[in-house]
Each structure stands twice: as structure tokens, then as C-alpha cells.
Amino acid sequence: MLIRRAGQIRTLALCLALSVGLVSMARAQGAPLPSWNDGATKHAILAAVKEATTAGRPGFIPVAERIATFDNDGTLWVEQPIYTQLAFALDRVKVLAPHHPEWKTEEPFASLLEGDLSGAMAGGEKSILEVIMATHAGMSTAQFEQIVVDWLATARHPRFKRPYTELVYAPMVELLAYLRANGFKTFIVSGGGVEFMRPWTEQIYGIPPEQVVGSRIKTSWEMTPEGPVLMREAGIDFIDDKAGKPVGINAMIGRRPMAAAGNSDGDRQMLEWVPTDRPRLRLLVHHDDADREYAYGAKSHVGTFSDSLMAEAKAKGWTVVSMKDDWKRIFAFTP
Amino acid sequence: MLIRRAGQIRTLALCLALSVGLVSMARAQGAPLPSWNDGATKHAILAAVKEATTAGRPGFIPVAERIATFDNDGTLWVEQPIYTQLAFALDRVKVLAPHHPEWKTEEPFASLLEGDLSGAMAGGEKSILEVIMATHAGMSTAQFEQIVVDWLATARHPRFKRPYTELVYAPMVELLAYLRANGFKTFIVSGGGVEFMRPWTEQIYGIPPEQVVGSRIKTSWEMTPEGPVLMREAGIDFIDDKAGKPVGINAMIGRRPMAAAGNSDGDRQMLEWVPTDRPRLRLLVHHDDADREYAYGAKSHVGTFSDSLMAEAKAKGWTVVSMKDDWKRIFAFTP
Numbered sequence: 321m322l323i324r325r326a327g328q329i330r331t332l333a334l335c336l337a338l339s340v341g342l343v344s345m346a347r348a349q350g351a352p353l354p355s356w357n358d359g360a361t362k363h364a365i366l367a368a369v370k371e372a373t374t375a376g377r378p379g380f381i382p383v384a385e386r387i388a389t390f391d392n393d394g395t396l397w398v399e400q401p402i403y404t405q406l407a408f409a410l411d412r413v414k415v416l417a418p419h420h421p422e423w424k425t426e427e428p429f430a431s432l433l434e435g436d437l438s439g440a441m442a443g444g445e446k447s448i449l450e451v452i453m454a455t456h457a458g459m460s461t462a463q464f465e466q467i468v469v470d471w472l473a474t475a476r477h478p479r480f481k482r483p484y485t486e487l488v489y490a491p492m493v494e495l496l497a498y499l500r501a502n503g504f505k506t507f508i509v510s511g512g513g514v515e516f517m518r519p520w521t522e523q524i525y526g527i528p529p530e531q532v533v534g535s536r537i538k539t540s541w542e543m544t545p546e547g548p549v550l551m552r553e554a555g556i557d558f559i560d561d562k563a564g565k566p567v568g569i570n571a572m573i574g575r576r577p578m579a580a581a582g583n584s585d586g587d588r589q590m591l592e593w594v595p596t597d598r599p600r601l602r603l604l605v606h607h608d609d610a611d612r613e614y615a616y617g618a619k620s621h622v623g624t625f626s627d628s629l630m631a632e633a634k635a636k637g638w639t640v641v642s643m644k645d646d647w648k649r650i651f652a653f654t655p
Numbered sequence: 656m657l658i659r660r661a662g663q664i665r666t667l668a669l670c671l672a673l674s675v676g677l678v679s680m681a682r683a684q685g686a687p688l689p690s691w692n693d694g695a696t697k698h699a700i701l702a703a704v705k706e707a708t709t710a711g712r713p714g715f716i717p718v719a720e721r722i723a724t725f726d727n728d729g730t731l732w733v734e735q736p737i738y739t740q741l742a743f744a745l746d747r748v749k750v751l752a753p754h755h756p757e758w759k760t761e762e763p764f765a766s767l768l769e770g771d772l773s774g775a776m777a778g779g780e781k782s783i784l785e786v787i788m789a790t791h792a793g794m795s796t797a798q799f800e801q802i803v804v805d806w807l808a809t810a811r812h813p814r815f816k817r818p819y820t821e822l823v824y825a826p827m828v829e830l831l832a833y834l835r836a837n838g839f840k841t842f843i844v845s846g847g848g849v850e851f852m853r854p855w856t857e858q859i860y861g862i863p864p865e866q867v868v869g870s871r872i873k874t875s876w877e878m879t880p881e882g883p884v885l886m887r888e889a890g891i892d893f894i895d896d897k898a899g900k901p902v903g904i905n906a907m908i909g910r911r912p913m914a915a916a917g918n919s920d921g922d923r924q925m926l927e928w929v930p931t932d933r934p935r936l937r938l939l940v941h942h943d944d945a946d947r948e949y950a951y952g953a954k955s956h957v958g959t960f961s962d963s964l965m966a967e968a969k970a971k972g973w974t975v976v977s978m979k980d981d982w983k984r985i986f987a988f989t990p
Contacts, residue, residue, distance in 0.1 A: 514906070
């Protein structure tokens, strides 16, 4: 299982190595953050990192305390038109449907199988939870990992027609690498499922599994004739969103972040959890680029960036990134 | 708060730097594991590490996967006559008693305040939980950290008359350093409270807060006029013991350990969670040295090392460490 997984991940990673990895690294060896346009945003990032790493400056941070936490959906990769993990769940419903004849009449599955997403989601959070539990539970953690890896190898984004793992923001991948080059330890802190992210974050973002914090399903220990497994149970263990983000950061990391990046109301408390005693990097990605990606925010259900979040960002001097103005390119595959 | 904490930890650490840190480092530069007697146990450890780090060997482990998990109480430091964290809780009961006149008549507090530990513990787990909640909840995470640091600075072990942070096993501190020198990332996976350990594990073991997995109390986000805090609530979030250890390792680390060390039945599942497809280091410390430390095991309530655990260790070829025979010295302060 591990060997098969390793092989597949390697294939997955190889497609990206030249595009994201090597290009970013090569560029990073020149001027930092090459996919960022010159301007106030880029300068604010460079100034914050310089402040954090220059001994004697008021904002200097000892290396051990250089913790940077990044949201994933909408901050590091595309979250429209639906979260990638929801796209995964919907595909799983189709795959599993033959084993669940009852889904033909049971909501939200009946609507889903007829391709009626908004009908399926009419039940709100409860419907989403039912879909997640039906598709994410009832197997071992190792089996789930394999399912995720297999799906990512073939699934394509409906608009960009590319593997989801290519739909990561080149400027943010550069920022992660730049922070690491400056002694920061980079973490993902996402509302997404931790075991949905861990199989690929190391190859795509350079962030190993043990530095991924996310929402969790309950798991239980089981000893089988082939050895122990952890079974994924149909119950939520932890939701890593909103006030759950600092709670998750405290439980998993045990230090407050000294830099944080997000893109929605779900990231508000994480950014507030960065100590305010000194100048620090607090960054919000604003999706205002319908041509190259998506324009949404206050009006979107996915990745809501409310007016009150924008007001707080302005009042507190957080760095708001305009994808349109601040990013030279969005993806590694675009010029 | 952070500055005060840093100063105190530095003082705490300085006392140990020369004894544990520098001495271990200096010795480590010579032959590895100098506090271990030559013999089958030491050779098994050296062989396992060589196997893991030699390319082409069947047991070779890529660096990214070199995860080593260590229990704390009884594996890295003394757990007798009572867990250090329980000693902390008992001292807190005395400190807090003036604010709780009702404790004079309420168990388990009444017995505790009269110095009758076994009477207080007659209620079993429920009593312990009441003491933990009364002493570990109702303050912010930052306040709790300060309380722990303050306590460790003055508390002394009843037998050894030393700070608890000096009662760490020199051979195990060497083993941690030796594993790290060989590319392993070392984690603590303890039934103890994660926030009781994190303030000092980096200085004492070289293990940073983000690599400490432990039991957790519930926390909740609160915005105060002075900024956000995480409040410690009187409820258990997670018990990192027995089958909880692999569950916690999966939730927090997301990889299976390739080496693990424990000392009691609470560590059984963690050791079982090390993949068995290849030779790997699985180690159990056996407390059989009443002269230099303690002799306990099958008959002890604290750190029970049952006959069935010993039988499993023998059947599966786990490395059982005899403190008496395998350790040249127990503590850094002993010759």
C-alpha cells in the first residue's frame, strides 16, 4: 500500500515538479516572489519578513517561534465553483451508488445522482454532512488515502480542465518557500479534512503531513488478522474553521502563529490569533479576478469574504492581496 | 507574559544545559549512547538505526518518514511515586484551597488537604478527574503555561530532592539526540497533558511544542478587551493513552511511527502501530532498578507493565530495556 501510494504520488508530483517546484525554486534564487507584481502588497510582505528575521528589530522572531499558518481552500488553491473536497465527495457518491440502491430515492443522494447539486444542497449543512459521512467514513485511514490519491490522479477541474493539484496559486507557493527560506515553519490550517490534504501537501506545497491541521473525522483502533488499522467512523471529531482554527492551532502546534494567511471569514480568528504586540504578516487573499480565476467574496457562500472582515483588515492593517493587481500570474501553467 | 516565560524557562534550562545538554552532546560526538552499557540492548538500537539509515537495506526509511514517537512518564522521566502532573495538581489544590472553603468537607479535596492521598484517590478515576479539572481548567492557556513554569521552578521530587526536569533519563535523552542526528523527527506521545509538557520539552528533550502529542482539555476562543485568549474548560477533549495513542498520532502527525518507545501497557498500541513489514525499533523501558530509581511493573498502578505486555514484547522481538543492566547511569547528575 505504501509503495503503491508512493509511486502514484511520485507520478502526480512529477507533473508538477517542473512547473511549480523547479520554476519556483529557480525564481526564488533570483529576486524573491517573482509571481508578485511590485507594489504595496509585495513590499509589505518583504518588509514583514525582513522585520521578523533581523536581529535587533522590534519585530524580530527567534527561529523556533517562526510559525506561519496558511488556510488552504481559496488561499493556496482554487475553491470555486465548489470546494475540491466536495467535488471528490460527489464523485464518490457516483462510484458508490451501485452499492446503495436506496440513494435513488433518498436525499440528498437522489438529487446528486441526477446532477442537481443545488437541489441536493437544499438541506444545507446537514446534507453536506450526510454526503461527507457516506463518502469519507467506513474505511481505514490507509484505504481512504489510496482513494484520495487515485481520485486526484484522474479528476479534472470543470473550468480549467487540469488536475486540482495544478490549481495551486504560484504566488502563494512562492510565499511558502520564501517564508521557509527565512526560517519559518509553514503549516496548513484548513477547514478541509486533514486526511484529504495530507497525501499531497508535501509534494505540492512542501508541507509535510505532520504540519497539516484540518477538520477530522473520528477514528477507532482495530486489530485485524493483517495487523492494526484505524477505521474512519461516521462522526465529526473536530471542525477546524472560524474559532476552531486557533483552537486547532493550540491543540496541534502549541504556539501562536507569527504569520498567517487566509481568504475568508473562516480565517478571521486565525489572523486575530497572531500576536499584535509587534508588526507581523497577516494576509488575506481577495478573489477579484474573474478573468484569470474567480471574483467573489461578500456575495459568495464558498469562501465568504464579508464586508466586516474587509473592515477589520483595513482597521488593523492586515495585508489584503488583490489577485488581479498583485499577482503577475495565478498558476504555474499560465504565462 | 511571553518574555517573563522565556526568562524563567531560560533559567530552568540553564541549570540543565551543562548537565544534560552539553554533556550529552559532547559524549554524542564520541561513541553514540555513552550512558548505555554495551550489550544486546544497545546493539539492537544501533543495528535498528543503521538499518533505517542505510540506503539499499530492506529496513531503509526515507528521511521524511523517519518519525520516532516517545512516551514521556516512565519512558523519558520519573513517574514514581506519582505522576509529576498529579504532584502538580496536588500542589495546586493546596494553593487554591483558600478560595474553595467547600473543599474542607468535599472529597477528594478534603482528604487531599489532610495529606491523605490514598483516601483522596479512593474514588478512582473520577476523583483524579475532579482534581485535574479543579486545577487545570478555568484559566487561559497562557496563564496555565505560566503556572506550570512557576511550579517547575520550585517543585522538588520527594525522593531525589531535585527539580522534576532534572529527573529525565540520560540514556533516553541520548537516544533522542542520536535518532535526530540520524534524520529522525522525534515526537512525544504521552498520556500526560499536552500543555503541561510543552513549556519545557524543547529545553529538556530538544522536542519543540509542535512535536508534543498528549491528552487535552477542551479550550474555547474568547475575545477580551486585551485581545483574544483560549480559555481552558472543565472538559476532556482527548485522552492520549492506549488505543488513543495511535489515534492521536494519526490526528496530529499523520504518519505511522518508524520507531517508538514506551514503558507500560498504555504504550502497547503505539508500539503495535509501528509497521511490522521491516525491522524497526520498538522499545520498552522496564523499571527494575529499585536502588537507582524504582522497580515496578506488573504490580504497579502507575506505569503498569503487565505480564501480557512482556509476553507480547518477547514474541514480537521488541527491545526491552533493563534499567538495571542496560543503563550505565540513570540521570545526568549521577556519575
